[in-house]
Structure formats: C-alpha cells, structure tokens
Amino acid sequence: MTTSMIKYVGKNCHTSAASYSAANVIAQHRKPFQEEEFLKEAWLACAPSLFDDVDNKDKIIQRIKDTPLSRNTIKERISKLAGNVTDQQKIDINSAPYISLCLDESTDVTKSARLAVWFGLVV
Numbered sequence: 001m002t003t004s005m006i007k008y009v010g011k012n013c014h015t016s017a018a019s020y021s022a023a024n025v026i027a028q029h030r031k032p033f034q035e036e037e038f039l040k041e042a043w044l045a046c047a048p049s050l051f052d053d054v055d056n057k058d059k060i061i062q063r064i065k066d067t068p069l070s071r072n073t074i075k076e077r078i079s080k081l082a083g084n085v086t087d088q089q090k091i092d093i094n095s096a097p098y099i100s101l102c103l104d105e106s107t108d109v110t111k112s113a114r115l116a117v118w119f120g121l122v123v
Contacts, residue, residue: 015066019067019077023081026078036070101119102117
C-alpha cells in the first residue's frame, strides 16, 4: 500500500503519502475522523523507543509531527481516495469486454430497504 500511496501522491511527499495511508486505514475501519489525533499521539509516543538505535531518529519524529492529520485533511483525503477508486472502476468497466451485474434488495433490522450492487468484469 505504501508504494501505491507514494505513486499516487508523488515521490517527494512522504508526509502526504503517510496522511493518505492513515486516511485509508481510518476509512477502512469506519472510524470517526477525529481518530487522526489519536494516531499521531500514538506514533509520537512509540517513536523514541522504536527508533532509538536509528541515526536519523530526530528526522523521523519530525516527519511524524509534520504529517497532516487534521479532521478536514482526513475528510479531504478520504474523498479523493474514493473519487480515485470510482474513476478506476469506470475505466475498468468501460474497457471490459464482458461485465456481470447483480442487484439485491433487502431490509435491515430497522426495516429500511437496502440495495446491494455487485459487478464482475473481465479486463
């Protein structure tokens, strides 16, 4: 995942790539956007022990401090990641010679109707 994040953001933007990676994990686990401050605090608490024998420990800790993880930044990162996934799906669907589409309607425990959409494709 790290390589693809750096490729998505750019080679020299390690803190931005880290921010996108954190946003991705927060979104995958469906955590509230205020989790980012907790993440940064945990990283900074662990860093001195983890990087004690590393020559550039101070540079690593500074990069952690410089990583943008505000609530709005995380929200923006998640929106951009979702948009990127949507764009990739559109490209794949349009270029696939065959696709399979399955629709399923069900109700949840609150009696609200839900529509599930699955699709498969051959690229």
